[in-house]
Amino acid sequence: MEPPMSAPRVRPAWALALLAFAQLVISLDFNIVYVALPEIGRELRFSDQSLQWVVSAYAVAFGGFLLLGGRAADRLGRRRMFTLALGLYAASSLVGALAGGPGLLVAARAVQGLGGALLFPATLSLINTTFAEGAQRNRALAVWGGAGASGLTLGSLLGGVLTDAFGWASVFYVNVPLAGGAALLAPVLLRRDSGRPVLRGFDLPGALTATAGVTLLVFALVQGPESGWGSPRILAAVAAAAVLLAAFVVIEARTAAPLMPLRLLANPDLRAGMAITFVFMGTFSALPYFLTVYLQGVHSYSALRTGLAFLAPSVVIAAGTQLGERLAGRAGTRATLLTGLITGALGTALLARGVAADASYAALLPGIVVSGLGQGMTWTGMWIAAASGVRTDQQGIASGMASTAQQVGGAVGLAVLVAVANARVGGLTGQALRHAEAGGVRAAVYLAAAGIAAGALVALTLRRRTAPGAGDAPEAAARPVVPPPVSGPRGVPGPGRPAGR
Structure with a gap:
């Protein structure tokens, strides 16, 4: 068990700002590389088939090492893993920027994915052990999760601006000061890990x-x-x-x-949280991909114009995370998730109705607004659910379990939805291709809406709370000391699957 946080030495608001910034780095790295892919392919002579591994190497390493990253945070120290992961991000980004061929760049992306797998559960478990379960943790999760929307926006915008102005390598160079600076701040702003790393008995x-x-x-x-x-x-x-x-x-x-105590699966809230993170990543988080395909492929948007088009969903999702935090405090996690998922399903269906070869961006906005609010509320609620009733010394592995479900859900959902979207585009050209692509995107987005609605059925399995906003208390010996009220920066939602073609 870790000692209580020393309030005079560590200010919760500053700690939360750093943890939210780490989430921004993760989401930024997800998205910034996409608009640079064509230039990367030309400059480094990737084949059409091998270019996808600039993205896939990251996804495979990230998904594969999450459970290990979660347990390492519990046993080796959360601040240690947080700092190590950011160092990996910075070093691999520098190697990627300097890569002169496909092999080295793909290897650098895999190491970035490993960094993400260590960073995500360490960051989430630091929040869950620093802030007491209930209103304070809910607020911190909303700020942390909300920071991802900034990464979504900055990733799309910076990717276009930097690639046009400085070339593809700049989308990797930009991570070096961001991740490196955060790693240097960790010993100053985060609570020191208690004791030495526990290697004995490691599974x-x-x-x-x-x-x-x-x-x-x-x-x-x-x-x-x-x-x-x-x-x-x-x-x-x-x-x-x-x-x-x-x-x-x-x-x-x-x-x-x-490594993963199976008894954790007896926690119904963790089970539901894992299932909803699976659904979330395979539905909500696939939408940026299809919006990019639709805007660039059907309507011939430039990379920069596409990035600007993502400003609206990012702002709305940010508002949704803050709304989700308030709703969780007043009505409980179950009601928050039901509200978010139902709102998201309706908004996503409305978004699908606006997709057409001859439609304007304005036709998408009603669906973007409603779906984004639902996405933000769901993002906040699902991480509250996954952390509820979990002992402090198991928060890392619980975070890793939910994060693994999220990554596998993203791979499954995107594979299914892409297959649906591409079912009728083979062999077509010109206007016929444009209309077929629009129809395929519309079908995929409708299917995503159905998946989100199915997630609402999962949310019904969550336990009702006798006291709104209060989660199941962890074991008394493991409960963290309640820090002073957070008055730090207001964050902005974890997006999910990056956009790209």
Whole structure:
């Protein structure tokens, strides 16, 4: 157990500002590379098939190492992992900027993904152990989650501006001072880890099987649409993933100090939170991809104009996270998620209605506004649910579990929705292609709306709260000391899946 935070040495508002900034770095790195992909492909001579690995290498490493990252935060120290992860981000970004060929750039992106897998659960568990469960934690999660919307906006805008002005390498150089500066501030603004890293009894077999199994699963989901779902390497990856994950479950049931204590799955709120993060990433977070395809492919928007088009959803999602925090404090997590998911489903269906080959951006705005509000409320609520009733010393692995569900959901959802969107565009050109692309995007967005509505059914499994906004109390011995009220910066929502084609 970690000692109480010393208020005179660490100001919660400044700590929260740094943690929110780390979330901004993650979302910025998700999105900033997309508009640079065409120039990267030309300059470094990627093939059409291999270029996708500039994106996929990040996604595979991020998804595969999240469970390990979550447990490492609990056992090796949250501040240590937070600092290490930001250092990896900065170093790999510098290597990526200096890359002279495809191999080195893809390797750098994989290391960035590893940094993200270590950073995300460390950041989330630092919030969950610094701020007491209930109103304070809800507010902190809204600020942290809200920072992602800034990354979505800045990623789209900066990617276009920097690539046009300075070339593709600038989208990697920009991460170096951001991540490096945050790493230097961590020892100043965050509470020191208690004691030395706990390596004794570390579940190495569980770590190896979980990391390899999830990595292969994410690889298959990411590569499947490109290679074909029936290709030998995809079938082999799925089979190996199934064997490794089954072995992981057996190991966790028998080891004395498991990487992922299976008893955590007895927490219904954590289970529901994991399921909703899966749905969220596969639906809400796929929308930027399809908006980019629609705006650039159907309406021939430039990269910069596309980035400007994402200002509206980013602002609305930011408002939704703050609304979700207030609603969670007054009506509880269950009501917040139900409200967010139902609002999001209606808004996403409205967005689909505005998609047409001859429609304007204005036709999308009503759906963008309603869907964005629902997305922001859901983002805040699902992380509150995933943290509720979890002991302080297990917040890292709980965060890793929910984050892994999020990443796998993103890979599954995008693969399904892309298959639907591309079902009728083969062999077409000119106006016929434009209309077919618009129709495919519309069908995919309608399907996303149906998936969001299904998520509302999952939210019904959450326990009702006798006291609005109060979560299940962790064990008394593990409850963090309540810090002074947060008066720091107001953040802005974690987007999800990056946009790109």
